[in-house]
Amino acid sequence: MISRTERTLTYAILGLFTVISLTPVVGILSSAFGERSSLDTGFSLPSGLNWGNFSEAWTRGHFGSYLTNSLLVAAAVVTVTTVLATLAAYGLGAMRFPGSELLFYLFVLGLTLPQEAVLVPLYFDLRHWELTDTYWGLILPQTAQSLAFGVFWMRTYFRNSPRAVVEAARIDGASSWTVLWRVLLPMGRPALSTMVVIVFMWTWNEFLLALVMVSDEAHRTVPLGLAFFQGQHSSDTALLAAASVLIALPVVLVYVLLQRRFIEGMLTGATKE
Amino acid sequence: MTAPPAKERARPSARAALRAYAAHHRRRAPGEPRAVGLLYVLPALVLYALFLLVPLGQTVWLSFLDWDGLTAASWAGFDNYRELATDPALRAPFAHALVLLFFYAVLPVALGLLLAAALSRFRVRGMTFFRTVLFLPQVLAMVVVGVAWRSILAPDGLLNDVLRAVGAGGLARSWLGDYTWALPAVGVVGTWVETGLCLVLFLAGAQRIPRELYEAARIDGAGAVREFLTVTLPGLRGEIAVALTLTIVAGLRNFDLIYITTSGGPGNATSVPAFEVYRRAFEVNEVGSAAAMGVALTALIFGLTVVVARLVEGRTS
Structure with a gap:
C-alpha cells in the first residue's frame, strides 16, 4: 500500500514543479498586462487587464507586420513540407527500389544535424541567387530542414498501415496514386495533423535562420522582431512581455487544443525503428 | 506479378x-x-x-x-582544425558546451526519472493537467524563453527578490553578468526547458512496464528505492536513451537562448560552438574557421548520439 504521507509528498513535489514551470510564463503575462512605467519585473498583480502594451507593441513595435510575415512563411513551409514529405515517405515506405534505404538514411541524417552544419554556405549560396531578404530565403531552407522529420514521420505511418487494405485495393486494380490518395491518406489524418502542428511550431519559432537571411525590416519574422526589439528597448519590460505573448500565443493555443499530437510528434523524433 | x-x-x-x-x-x-x-x-x-x-x-x-x-x-589545409584544437579561445566554447550538457541533459533526465518514479506508484489525479503544464516550455519559442528568464535573472529580477525576501540578499547578483555564474544560470534555463520533456517520456514508458513486476517487487518486500532500481530503471532504458539523445542534440544546437540572454558574455564566459559559428562567420568574417567549428560541432553531436545508442544496446545484449 502507498502511505498517506507518500501521496501528500508526491502531490507536493508535483505542485512545486508545476509552479516552477509556470513562473516565467506568469511573469511574462503579468508584466504584459501591467503598467508601462513600472520597472518591476515581476509579480505585483496588475490592477486590471491593461491592453495598452499590446497595441503599443503592435504599432510601435511593428509586430502586426512581423506576424503577417511569420504567418506567410509558416503557411508556405507547412504546405510544401506536407505535400513533399508525404509523397517521399510513400515512395520510401510503401515501395522498394534500389537505393531506397540509402535515401531514407539521408533524410534521417537531417534529424540530428545542427543548423550550424549548413548555415554558413547556405547564406553565401542564397546571397548569390539573390534570395536573401526574400520570403523564399526563409521558406526553402526551412522546408528542407522540416523534410527530415516529415519523411521520417510519414514513412513510419506508411510502414505501419495495414497491408491487407492496400493489397485489396491493388488487386482491385488501383494504381499506386489511387492507393495513396483514396486509401492511405484518408486513414492517415492523425499522422498528418501531428506532422502539420510540429512543422508549424518549428517554423514559427525559428530564429537563427531568420537572423542570418533577413537584414531588412520588411521580411522580419516575429522571433527576429522580438530580438531586435529587445536590443533597442531592453528596459521596456512591459512592451517586451506583450510582444512575447503575441509570439507565443498561436503555438500555445494549438498546443492546448492538440496536446497529444505535439507530445507524440516531439518525442518520436529520435526513436529508432 | x-x-x-x-x-x-x-x-x-x-x-x-x-x-x-x-x-x-x-x-x-x-x-x-x-x-x-x-x-x-x-x-x-x-x-x-x-x-x-x-x-x-x-x-x-x-x-x-x-x-x-x-x-x-x-x-588552408587542416589549419582551421589545428587552431580549433590548440587555440584556447576556440576550445573554450566546447568546454562550455560540455558544462551545459550537464544542465541540458543529465539533470533533466535525473529529475524526470525521480518524478516519474514517484508518479507511477499510484494513480495521480489531474495527470493530464500536470503533463500539459510541465511540457509547455517545449513549445515556447526559445526567444520568448530567453526574454522571460532574462527578466527573472536580472539584478532587480524575481530571483534576487526572492533571495532578499528569505534573508539571503548577500547571494543576490547580476546572474547573467557574472563571470562565474552566467554559465550555470543559462544552464538552469535549459534544465527548465528539458525536464518536462524527459518526464513525459518516462511517464509514457512507465505505463508500459507490467504491473506484475511492481507487485512482485512489493511482495518481496522492496521499498520505493529498491522498486525504482530493480523495476522502473531497467524498464525505462529505451526511454532514457531517447531522452538523452533529444536533450543532448537540443543542448548542443542551442543558439537562440545564448544570443538573447548573454550573447556569449560576459567576456566569452557563455560562448558555445553554436553561437561561435554565427559570430565567426557573420561578425568577425572568419568563414573558414566558422565552418571548421560547425563540422566539429556536428561530429560531436553524432559522436555523442552514437555513444548513447551503444550504451543502451550494450547493456541489452
Missing part, C-alpha cells in the same frame, strides 16, 4: 490465397513497377539536396579554406 483475372478476383478463396502469398512476400507489393517509388521521392529529394545536403558538403569544403567572405579564399 500481374493482376489476377476478374473471375478469380471475385472468388474469396483465391483472394485469400493471394493475400497469403502477398503476406509471404511482404517486401513486394503486387503489381508495382519498382521505379515509381523513386518518382515519388524525387521532388522532396531535390529540395533537400539543394538546401541541406549540398550546403553540408560546402561546409566541409569551406572548413579547409582561409576566407573572410569577401576577397579570394586560399587553401
Whole structure:
C-alpha cells in the first residue's frame, strides 16, 4: 500500500514543479498586462487587464507586420513540407527500389544535424541567387530542414498501415496514386495533423535562420522582431512581455487544443525503428 | 506479378490465397513497377539536396579554406582544425558546451526519472493537467524563453527578490553578468526547458512496464528505492536513451537562448560552438574557421548520439 504521507509528498513535489514551470510564463503575462512605467519585473498583480502594451507593441513595435510575415512563411513551409514529405515517405515506405534505404538514411541524417552544419554556405549560396531578404530565403531552407522529420514521420505511418487494405485495393486494380490518395491518406489524418502542428511550431519559432537571411525590416519574422526589439528597448519590460505573448500565443493555443499530437510528434523524433 | 483475372478476383478463396502469398512476400507489393517509388521521392529529394545536403558538403569544403567572405579564399589545409584544437579561445566554447550538457541533459533526465518514479506508484489525479503544464516550455519559442528568464535573472529580477525576501540578499547578483555564474544560470534555463520533456517520456514508458513486476517487487518486500532500481530503471532504458539523445542534440544546437540572454558574455564566459559559428562567420568574417567549428560541432553531436545508442544496446545484449 502507498502511505498517506507518500501521496501528500508526491502531490507536493508535483505542485512545486508545476509552479516552477509556470513562473516565467506568469511573469511574462503579468508584466504584459501591467503598467508601462513600472520597472518591476515581476509579480505585483496588475490592477486590471491593461491592453495598452499590446497595441503599443503592435504599432510601435511593428509586430502586426512581423506576424503577417511569420504567418506567410509558416503557411508556405507547412504546405510544401506536407505535400513533399508525404509523397517521399510513400515512395520510401510503401515501395522498394534500389537505393531506397540509402535515401531514407539521408533524410534521417537531417534529424540530428545542427543548423550550424549548413548555415554558413547556405547564406553565401542564397546571397548569390539573390534570395536573401526574400520570403523564399526563409521558406526553402526551412522546408528542407522540416523534410527530415516529415519523411521520417510519414514513412513510419506508411510502414505501419495495414497491408491487407492496400493489397485489396491493388488487386482491385488501383494504381499506386489511387492507393495513396483514396486509401492511405484518408486513414492517415492523425499522422498528418501531428506532422502539420510540429512543422508549424518549428517554423514559427525559428530564429537563427531568420537572423542570418533577413537584414531588412520588411521580411522580419516575429522571433527576429522580438530580438531586435529587445536590443533597442531592453528596459521596456512591459512592451517586451506583450510582444512575447503575441509570439507565443498561436503555438500555445494549438498546443492546448492538440496536446497529444505535439507530445507524440516531439518525442518520436529520435526513436529508432 | 500481374493482376489476377476478374473471375478469380471475385472468388474469396483465391483472394485469400493471394493475400497469403502477398503476406509471404511482404517486401513486394503486387503489381508495382519498382521505379515509381523513386518518382515519388524525387521532388522532396531535390529540395533537400539543394538546401541541406549540398550546403553540408560546402561546409566541409569551406572548413579547409582561409576566407573572410569577401576577397579570394586560399587553401588552408587542416589549419582551421589545428587552431580549433590548440587555440584556447576556440576550445573554450566546447568546454562550455560540455558544462551545459550537464544542465541540458543529465539533470533533466535525473529529475524526470525521480518524478516519474514517484508518479507511477499510484494513480495521480489531474495527470493530464500536470503533463500539459510541465511540457509547455517545449513549445515556447526559445526567444520568448530567453526574454522571460532574462527578466527573472536580472539584478532587480524575481530571483534576487526572492533571495532578499528569505534573508539571503548577500547571494543576490547580476546572474547573467557574472563571470562565474552566467554559465550555470543559462544552464538552469535549459534544465527548465528539458525536464518536462524527459518526464513525459518516462511517464509514457512507465505505463508500459507490467504491473506484475511492481507487485512482485512489493511482495518481496522492496521499498520505493529498491522498486525504482530493480523495476522502473531497467524498464525505462529505451526511454532514457531517447531522452538523452533529444536533450543532448537540443543542448548542443542551442543558439537562440545564448544570443538573447548573454550573447556569449560576459567576456566569452557563455560562448558555445553554436553561437561561435554565427559570430565567426557573420561578425568577425572568419568563414573558414566558422565552418571548421560547425563540422566539429556536428561530429560531436553524432559522436555523442552514437555513444548513447551503444550504451543502451550494450547493456541489452
